[in-house]
Amino acid sequence: MTAPGRRSSTFTRLLRHGFTDPSAAERLLDGVEPAAVRDDPVLLEALGGTADPDLALHGLVRLLEAQDGPTDRQELLDTVTAAKPLRDRLLGVLGASAALGDHLARHAGDWRALVTYEPQDLxxxxxxxxxxxxxxxDPVSLRVGYRRCLLSIAARDVCGTIDVAETAAELADLATATLRAALRLAEAGAPEDAEVCRLAVIAMGKCGGQELNYVSDVDVIFVGEAVEGTEEAVALRAATRLASHMMRICSETTVEGSIWPVDANLRPEGRNGPLVRTLSSHLAYYQRWAKTWEFQALLKARPVAGDPGLGDAYVEALQPLVWQAAERENFVADVQKMRRRVVENIPPAEVDRQLKLGPGGLRDVEFAVQLLQLVHGRDDASLRSGTTLDALTALAAGGYVGRVDAAQLDEAYRFLRSMEHRIQLHRLRRTHLVPEEEADLRRLGRSLGLRTDPVATLLREWRRHASVVRRLHEKLFYRPLLDAVAQLAPGEARLSAEAARERLVALGYADPAAALRHLEALASGVTRKAAIQRTLLPVLLGWFADSADPDAGLLNFRNVSDALGKTPWYLRLLRDEGAAAENLARVLSAGRLAPDLLMRAPEAVALLGDGDGAGLAPRGRVQLEQEILAAVRRADDAGQAVTAARGVRRRELFRTAAADIVGSYGTEAQPAEADQGALVDRVGGAVSDLTAATLAGTLRAVTRAGWGEVLPTRFAVIGMGRFGGHELGYGSDADVLFVHEPRDGVDEREAGEAANKVVAEMRRLLALPSADPPLLIDADLRPEGKSGPLVRTLKSYEAYYRRWSLTWESHALLRAEPVAGDADLGRRFIELVDPLRYPAGGLGDDAVREIRRLKARMESERLPRGADPKLHAKLGPGGLSDVEWTVQLLQLQHGCEVAGLRTTRTREALAAAREAGLLTEEQAGILDEAWVLATRVRNAVMLVRGRAGDTFPSERRELAAVGRYLGYGPGHAGDMLDGYRRTARRSRTVVEELFYGG
Known part of the structure; x- marks a missing residue:
């Protein structure tokens, strides 16, 4: 009996060494002789280093009790206390696996299998x-031998001598040896069957991939052939008996338990198909009937037992079919659907505990890797490994997966597999569920080396790794580029020079020799950049070819890639992020404006990467103004400030143009936008907001440079025309009025001089030479036109409009809206002009005739000589001018009574006029359609040519590009022109009725 004092001391030490039931442990130790062993600090420390010290001590005591006699018992005690490698291995197994503890208790001499500790044993x-x-x-001795071998693997696993990948590979090797032994027993039991057939066992799944679990079904497929002189039917029956017997030997339960089930359900036709087929029968099935998942399963096929020649022939015959699977219709979608189906079939109570099948589990890694292998492995043999981690390494080396992503997946997969191994090792039961009991979680955490608060740390690390897996699975598994690569013809995913030239010609490249030079410059060499380019280019070539000018698209891509070639995120973005690559291809091949903007701000490529389109969503005026004003504050002088403002404008113009192109052309992930009116409104609003923010920034820069933070006069910019109407196009001038009001105590002359200097300096700075689209300030709509002063006080405007205002000025003021400067002054200006633009009682007949006369004069004077009026989007019959003047006449006539007409926006006013019954729904629809189409034509011309224009281009490629933007396919430019004429003609008919009075 242990003395109380010593008991207390031992109790404390046991607690310190991690025992959860020190009293029970103390009782067990009391029974161990000699007494010196009980107090051996080395032994207690070794027990405390195991996953479950209580379990390890219990297993050790049982093992000591099971020894045949005092000699064997003493040998075990001496070895455990003196030999550290064996002590750690034995106690490590006993603390991690109750099942292997049971085996050692039944087979007391098997602990000696752990004695060997040589380098070749690792x-x-x-x-x-x-x-x-x-x-x-016999099956019983096979089970005992299998567990003895398993004991050695588990010992080196829990001691960290081998890592999780090596453990899985050794388990697969042990399964291979076991299958061979089982087949040998089956053949010995039926030698007459073995003599008439050749039988090959093909490992599938984790065994085939050499990444087996401690407890798992071993998936196999059987291939049989007749030996010479034997009928095929006879041979197949014999082979089937041998295969069935071999499966029973492994699967059936004996006094020593079972080994693992052998599962042949991955064979052709599954359970309904014959257990054994000939090689030709297998080949015929896979060529004619196999489903997508069956080729995915064949990725891991590996001959492991039986006739080696037949096994090799099977793999050699079927492997080509595996690498053709990605060419099947809907291949990528089928694989994705199968993964979703697996998740959907998990019982709800188990989803959050599933290590293997649940979201963020092992299957997410495996499916993502396998899908990438099947798509890219057709033309890259380095990817054809059946082992997940080896394949992941190859995908990263080939540039198909980012190195950081691959490293995170590798780390997460190893952690999750380690959890799975240790969960199964405890009872040697097939499970993939994280336990719920705290004791089980504690043992699991400690087995993974988590000794500080093991339960909380384990759960935290598990969730972290699962979150990483789920995020990267979504990123890789649903990557839009995958489907596009899968649709390439065989050999195209890795273009040789000859294949590239042939494909360029077939795709319609006008100068295949120049295009080939671009491809060679982009993709030649052994750098990672070149490897990723080789993955991207075959798909990009097809997207470029879907435009009117594929050659320009490829050249622009080369230019952007050269500019960003050393930027690490650029190619990763195109490969990994949403629809970035397809968006970029559409933008680069749609004309000159967007590529020119991008070349001056190549970092704006990042805007294309958001899968939900958030990167291309226009930013509001307040947000833009805040950014520009912040840039102005950081600048040293007004010139630098305006340069900074132009930089923001350049990026935002690209954002707007890219969104316009993607919305108009559409992509695989984002079809063309159906509501063309909404697209036009978005462009007009975005460009107008950007112009207003740029003017606000320029005004602030000029003010700071000349007067500090405050001008001696309040100053406001009033947007006019399309600017005030939120309808600016990419190349529109900014029509404005300038108004000021002296501050209290400031001489009016001083205030006027300051205001004029501000206007002059703003115009000068914005007119400085730049490669960006110009921002021209046009103040010709001011009182007295070009003859009048550029800027007036509010009182001066009031006096002028009271005494001298003409009809055309009331007409022009319909679009007036404050856009920059003093908000209160802008508001008061609008209050001043509202009575002019929405006159009480409407317009008299003379005023209506004057407006009609002004419109006719404008069109006759401004329509370019030689232009076809019917195709002039602005001044031609049924074009912008016709629609806008018609709407504005209704505003002048009825704006005082109809509140909805008091807007600067054409489409809003048109809708209000329809609701007020001033025109029919059909008339409103016709005018709206014509206005939207004409606006889109002008936007398209600017996007395609890089300079503003109101008529369709005459050059064939440019005309085709405009057609592509407007939704017309190749060869349909004539249909586009006919469609425009038809729309404009209907619009003109309505204008004749409403504007000219029928």
Missing amino acids: HRGVAEFERQLAEVT
Whole structure:
């Protein structure tokens, strides 16, 4: 009996060493003789280093009790206390696996299998396991031998001598040796069957991939052939008996338990198909009937037992079919659907505990890797490994997966597999569920080396790794580029020079020689950049070819890639992020404006990467103004400030143009926008907001440079024309009025001089030479036109409009809206002009005739000589001018009574006029359609040519590009022109009725 004092001391030490039931442990130790062993600090420390010290001590006591006699018992005690490698291995197994503790208690001498600790013992292979199983004579001895081998693997696993990947590979090697031993027993039991057939066992799944679990079904497929002189039917029956017997030997339960189930359900036709087929029968099935998932399963096929020649022939015959699977219709979608179906079939109570099948689990990694392998492995043999981590390494080396992504997936996969291994090792039961009991979680955490608060740390690390897996699975598994690559013809995913030239010609490149030079410059060499380009280019070539000018698209891509070639995120973005690559291809091949903007701000490529389109969503005026004003504050002088403002404008113009192109052309992930009116409104609003913010920034820069933070006069910019109407196009001038009001105590002359200097300096700075689209300030709509002063006080405007205002000025003021400067002054200006633009009682007949006369004069004077009026989007019949003047006449006549007409926006006013019954729904629809189409034509011309224009281009490629923007396919430019004429003609008919009075 242990003395109380010593008991207290031992109790404390046991607690310190991690025992959860020190009292029970103390009682167990009391029974161990000699007494010196009980107090051995080395032994207690070793027990405390195990996953479950209580379980390890219990297993050790049982093992000591099971020894045949005092000699064996003393040998075990001496070895455990003196030999550290064996002590750690034995106690490590006993603390991690109750099942292997039970085995050692039944087979008390098997602990000696752990004695060997030589370098060659660290990585056992199939031959070593076969040697250890060579003497088995029946299923019972096979089970004992299997567990003895398993004991050695588990010991080195829990001690960290081998990592999780090596453990899985050794388990697969042990399974291979076991299958061979089981087949040998089956053949010995029926030698007459073995003589008439050749039988090959093909490992599938984790065994085939050499990444087996401790407890798992071993998936196999059987291939049989007749030996010479034997009928095929006879041979197949014999082979089937041998295969069935081999499966029973492994699967059936004996006094020593079972090994693992052998599952042949991955064979053709599954459970309904014959267990054994000939090679030709297998080949015929896969060529004619196999589903997508069956080719995915064949990725891991590996001959492991039986006739080696037949097994090799099977793999050699079927492997080409595996790498053709990606060419099947809907291949990528089928694989994605299958993964979703697996998740959907998990019982709800288990989803959050599933290590294997649940979201963020092992299957997410495996499916993502396999899908990438099947798509890209057609033309890159380096990807054709059946082992997940090896394949992931190859995908990263080839540039198909980012190195950081691959490293995170590798780390997460290893952690999750380690969890799975240790969960199964405890009871040697097939499970993939994280336990719920705290004791089980504690043992699991400690087995993974988590000793500080093991339960909380384990759960935190598990969730972290699962979150990483889920995020990267979504990113890789649903990557839009995958489907596009899968649709390429065989050989196209990795273009040789000859294949590239042929494909360029077939795709319609006008100068295939120049295009080939671009491809060689982009993709030649052994750098990672070149490897990723080789993945991207075959798909990009097809997207470029879907435009009117593929050659320009490829050239622009080369220019952007040269500019961003050393930027690490650029190619990763195109490969990994949403629809970035397709968006970029559409933008670069749609004309000159967007590529020119991008070349001056190449970092704006990042805007194309958001899968939900958020990167291309226009930013509001307040947000833009805040950014520009912040840039102005950081600048040293007004010139630098305006340069900074122009930089923001350049990027935002690209954002707007890119969104316009993607919305108009559409992509695989984002079809063309159906509501063309909404697209036009978005462009007009975005460009108008950007112009207003740029003017606000320029005004602030000029003010700071000349007067500090405050001008001696309040100053406001009033947007006019399309600017005030939120309808600016990419190349529109900014029509404005300038108004000021002296501050209290400031002389009016001083205030006027300051205001004029501000206007002059703003115009000068914005007119400085730049490669960006110009921002021209046009103040010709001011009182007295070009003859009048550029800027007036509010009182001066009031006096002028009271005494001298003409009809055309009331007409022009319909679009007036404050856009920059003093908000209160702008508001008061609008209050001043509202009575002029929405006159009480409407317009008299003379005023209506004057407006009609002004419109006719404007069109006759401004329509370019030689232009076809019917195709002039602005001044031609049924074009912008016709629609806008018609709407504005209704505003002048009825704006005082109809509140909805008091807007600067054409489409809003048109809708209000329809609701007020001033025109029919059909008339409103016709005018709206014509206005939207004419606006889109002008936007298209600017996007395609890089300069503003109101008529369709005459050059064939430019005309085709405009057609592509407007939704017309190749060869349909004539249909586009006919469609425009038809729309404009209907519009003109309505204008004749409403504007000219029928």
